[in-house]
Amino acid sequence: MRRSVEPEQHLSAPVLAAYSYCETVTGQQARNFAYGIRLLPAPKRRAMSALYAFSRRVDDIGDGTLDAAEKTKRLEETRDLLTRVRRRDVAEDDTDPVAVALAHTATAFPLPLGGLDELIDGVLMDVHGExxxxxxxxxxxxxxxxxxxxxxxxxxxxxxxxxxxxxxxxxxxxxxxxxxxxxxxxxxxxxxxxxxxxxxxxxxxxxxxxxxxxxxxxxxxxxxxxxxxxxxxxxxxxxxxxxxxxxxxxxxxxxxxxxxxxxxxxxxxxxxxxxxxxxxxxxxxxxxxxxxxxxxxxxxxxxxxxxxxxxxxxxx
CATH class of the missing domain: 1.10.600.10 (Farnesyl Diphosphate Synthase)
Known part of the structure; x- marks a missing residue:
């Protein structure tokens, strides 16, 4: 069953700011996907931006210049963030806007968060030279x-x-x-x-x-x-x-x-x-x-x- 999505006027200032950050990331870096995301109503658009911003972070770690061991460490730290999201252990005033936005999205929509674990697994394949x-x-x-x-x-x-x-x-x-x-x-x-x-x-x-x-x-x-x-x-x-x-x-x-x-x-x-x-x-x-x-x-x-x-x- 679909969860209810909070109207924008009911979102707290920290959550709105977190979503705004994710929408900026999406607009600047999602060179193809942004055109489709813009067609969505605001709650879905915000949620997709949060999903994109998290995915972008994972991809950037995999594509970066760090050595394989450090990439693996950072990817596992990112996986730890997913654990916090699942446990609803991300406060609205957390300093990581992507974490705040993704945590709110996970409460508003039935996200199968295991898919983000799969994404991390796939980027680890890149890191390991599969x-x-x-x-x-x-x-x-x-x-x-x-x-x-x-x-x-x-x-x-x-x-x-x-x-x-x-x-x-x-x-x-x-x-x-x-x-x-x-x-x-x-x-x-x-x-x-x-x-x-x-x-x-x-x-x-x-x-x-x-x-x-x-x-x-x-x-x-x-x-x-x-x-x-x-x-x-x-x-x-x-x-x-x-x-x-x-x-x-x-x-x-x-x-x-x-x-x-x-x-x-x-x-x-x-x-x-x-x-x-x-x-x-x-x-x-x-x-x-x-x-x-x-x-x-x-x-x-x-x-x-x-x-x-x-x-x-x-x-x-």
Whole structure:
């Protein structure tokens, strides 16, 4: 059962300040997700910002310049914060605004906080230099760092319709997270290689002659790099198709938020498909005006019941 959400005028000044901080972090750093989050009503928008700010902290530890031992220590300290949130042991005047905002969100919405433990587990895989032999192996990582966020978001988005189909809704949210993460992996192939990370499955790399990795703006000699990218794009598209089955289970504005966030990544995927080697020359991105257009289409592309209109089904 959904918990009641406090009206904004009933929130204390420290809680409002904590949420304001998280919304600032989201606006400045969530270059794609922020466009969807803006479509939500204030309580859900604040909650999603708290979730993003915590996730951003975890990611920043994993991507930082500290050695592996110190990263592990800090990630476990962050896990300790989750324990405090579960125990409702975070005071409103705590000096950590992310802790205050997340603690309030966890009382206002039925957040499956174990998903944030999964996120930490996934970032620890990065810290420990995990590699992935098969897609099944990579899916474990993607579910930790992205599928978990989809399931957590569902706790904020959730409606009575989603509650009636909770198991399927969670599966669709998880699958959509996998689609977004695989798109991220394709987009960041060169950047990740420069940081000593390889996410694409080793058997896929070997199949297309890319086992030597990516070390510059040109594909490995003799490889079928375009074939590799198109293979992964098809996989991502299948995940998007399955994940989009979540949308009719959400209310209009929550569905619009998801459609906007996923739509931005679908357009990134289109660009990568058209010009596979572009990911070796730099990060593929969309201009702000195109992201805004996708967000508007997400809001207008849903009917009153949350179902997809044909134009949104063709291109989110």
């Amino acid at each position: 590699t992935y032999e098969t897609w099944e192996d990579l899916k474990v990582y993607c579910r930790c760092v992205a599928g978990s966020i989809g399931r957590l978001s569902l706790g904020i988005f959730g409606t009575e319709e989603a509650a009636r189909h909770s198991e399927r809704a969670a599966e669709y949210a998880d699958t959509l997270g996998l689609a977004l993460q695989l798109t991220n992996i394709l987009r960041d192939v060169r950047e990740d290689a420069g940081n000593g990370r390889t996410y694409l499955p080793a058997d896929d790399l070997a199949k297309f002659g890319c086992a030597t990795g990516f070390h510059g703006e040109e594909p490995p000699p003799g490889s079928d790099f375009a074939g590799l990218v198109h293979f992964e794009v098809r996989r991502a598209r299948a995940l998007f198709t399955e994940g989009y089955r979540l949308l009719p289970l959400l209310d209009r504005r929550s569905g619009a938020c998801v459609a906007a966030m996923a739509g931005i990544y679908r357009r990134l995927l289109d660009r990568i498909e058209r010009e596979p080697e572009s990911v070796l020359r730099g990060r593929v991105s969309l201009p702000g005006r195109e992201k805004a257009l996708v967000a508007v289409r997400g809001l207008s592309g849903l009917d009153a019941r949350g179902g997809l209109r044909p134009n949104l089904r063709r291109r989110a």
